[in-house]
Amino acid sequence: MPAEMKPTESVWTRPRPRQREQLTREQIVAAAIELLDAEGVEALSMRKLGTRLNAAATSLYRHVANKDELIELVVDEIYGELAPPPATAExxxxxxxxxxxxxxxxxxxxxxxxxxxxxxxxxxxxxxxxxxxxxxxxxxxxxxxxxxxxxxxxxxxxxxxxxxxxxxxxxxxxxxxxxxxRTEREWVAELRPAFDEASREHPGLREGSSAxxxxxxxxxxxxxxxxxxxxxxxxxxxxxxx
Amino acid sequence: MPAEMKPTESVWTRPRPRQREQLTREQIVAAAIELLDAEGVEALSMRKLGTRLNAAATSLYRHVANKDELIELVVDEIYGELAPPPATAExxxxxxxxxxxxxxxxxxxxxxxxxxxxxxxxxxxxxxxxxxxxxxxxxxxxxxxxxxxxxxxxxxxxxxxxxxxxxxxxxxxxxxxxxxxRTEREWVAELRPAFDEASREHPGLREGSSAxxxxxxxxxxxxxxxxxxxxxxxxxxxxxxx
DNA sequence: TGCTCGGTGCGAACACTGTACGCATGACGG
DNA sequence: CCGTCATGCGTACAGTGTTCGCACCGAGCA
Incomplete structure (x- = not known):
């Protein structure tokens, strides 16, 4: 309950609080990361990102210059996951x-x-x-x-x-x-025949991995x-x- | 002057003998490399590649399954530029x-x-x-x-x-x-102020390059x-x- | 010689994409 | 109470990759 400026009127008469969803750049970046993690890079489109935020695609452009800039922001946000640099040791x-x-x-x-x-x-x-x-x-x-x-x-x-x-x-x-x-194990199991095939022509190729x-x-x-x-x-x- | 209905006679209306240019996969790959070298990766579109070959975009699909496959072919073609592997020395x-x-x-x-x-x-x-x-x-x-x-x-x-x-x-x-x-020298010269700016906040960042x-x-x-x-x-x- | 038939090019169309433009509307300062 | 400004959004445009069906050429068979 915010009740910041004018609590005079009842909550009900006040313009519906959920009206202006008020997008923020942080929300957009966060939603983009969700989408990227879930569906990969080729699934990230401005329209899809908009609907995920209950907004139109073009609304995003009020907070982000273009898609490339959005990606720059996203990348740096991920860099933020790194632990702060360790104190320079001896x-x-x-x-x-x-x-x-x-x-x-x-x-x-x-x-x-x-x-x-x-x-x-x-x-x-x-x-x-x-x-x-x-x-x-x-x-x-x-x-x-x-x-x-x-x-x-x-x-x-x-x-x-x-x-x-x-x-x-x-x-x-x-x-x-x-x-x-597939899982990683299934994947390598399935590809092994094709791999062995290729290895026959070039002996010595990846024989280590067979071991x-x-x-x-x-x-x-x-x-x-x-x-x-x-x-x-x-x-x-x-x-x-x- | 379309004259599409009845090409009755006349040498001019008759399809010119050079009609069938006969695209080949090799030509397509070569043209794609030309285009990529000249204009970069975001300039490579099937339509543009088509016109460069005096062909329609959709004609390419007779010789290449899709754009991703085309790129695979292109990449391996470039690998072909490498000298053959040296004889395994002592x-x-x-x-x-x-x-x-x-x-x-x-x-x-x-x-x-x-x-x-x-x-x-x-x-x-x-x-x-x-x-x-x-x-x-x-x-x-x-x-x-x-x-x-x-x-x-x-x-x-x-x-x-x-x-x-x-x-x-x-x-x-x-x-x-x-x-x-720009040229590489111009580029680094132009960016140097911004770089020095960033270096001020993080001393030790890239001081080597200033030398x-x-x-x-x-x-x-x-x-x-x-x-x-x-x-x-x-x-x-x-x-x-x- | 004539006729079919498979391979090839292509025009049109579909479902998308990123993004510019202008309008509506709601919040806020005077 | 009114103007101003920021924000959301509908529409539109120029592209994209790709599918589909049609037109046609050359070759092979009757």
Missing amino acids: RARWRPAVAGIAAELRAMTLRHPWIAPEIGQTGLVHVGPNAVRMTSGLLAQFEAAGFPADEKDQAAGTLMAYVIGIATTEAAYLSAIARSG QQDTHPRRIRDDAFDYGLARVLDGLAARLDA | RARWRPAVAGIAAELRAMTLRHPWIAPEIGQTGLVHVGPNAVRMTSGLLAQFEAAGFPADEKDQAAGTLMAYVIGIATTEAAYLSAIARSG QQDTHPRRIRDDAFDYGLARVLDGLAARLDA
Whole structure:
């Protein structure tokens, strides 16, 4: 019960409170994320988003310049899911800090697979406040690690490229599975014959994955991410020692 | 003058011998690549592609199932630009071979920036013949390098993730510049004030790039790629020694 | 030679999309 | 009480990918 200005008149005589629904940019962004999570990126249209908010499509344009700007807002909102950057630890403990950020970025992307193309599209040039906070936090870690000022950009860029690359392909893969309506295990089981077919022509292709036939695919992906992350951080650490 | 009813006689009314242009799938793919290179991905529509081939949009569907399939064909055609995989060198020389493949992949992406989203979208699951050849060649190199069978997939995946990640962000950046109609130098010069503004709030953000203000941006990107590639390969090499 | 028939191009149409424009209306300050 | 301004929305426009049925050409068979 608001009752803010003039409670004189009865609630009933007052113009119906539900009249002006009063859209806000925050509502629009939130509804867009719901829709994207539920139905994927190709299902996001201004009209559908409007009806989901009990509004006409064109009403959205009062709060958002166009669809591209809406997506920018959405992406930065997702960046907001990341934990605030860890306090820049002492020099020796940069590695777990950086690894944590990387893992969080990957988890964020897998929670919202539709974000992968957009995030790669703008890369690090994303200028939303949440994205900037994340980038800034990451750079601070590399600085604390001891990378010279003219090198920490490149070091952070290396890590980011790895994370974006692997998360993008993972997200695309998961999106394809989601569209097919199957589970990940069913999917790989169904595709195995075609895969073996292709492997016959190119021996050595993916023979490793045949060995892991019984491992849960989710586990395989996690291991692959950890493996690559470890190698990248090894390479950066080696540079630091030199 | 339509003259549609009765084309009685006369050479002029008779359908010209060059009538049936006979579209082929190869022509369509080639024209699509031309159009994509010239005007970017959002300019590719079936109608525009049709007119470029002196054909109606709907005629294309006789040779290609739908637009998505066309794009798959286009992407694999681009993969065909890569040099054939180098003969698997002796164990010690795996590193230059792998670095060469990585550089070629990046160059390919920068030649056709519009390919970046598509390439990330399907990742390594691309099943076109040219893409498979490249993947297979890369894996062979890692095998020759001495990675055990159950690890070479992960090693190759690490490298590919890095290359895809950095090439995607670079391509997106170049596409944005191309759309703006400016040169890369003009672009960075124009954005510098806004950049410095953002840096004030987050000190330490990109201070490295200010130092390189006079270096050609192209050179900066090349250096960044080489730096990251060296780190990733260092990390993989270290694993090999253990 | 004549006739059918499969492959090909294409015009029209459908169901969508993002978005510009102008009008209505409701809330608020004078 | 009245004007002003912000907001919602109906209409419309220029596109999009794709389907369908028709027109026609060249080849194969009678």
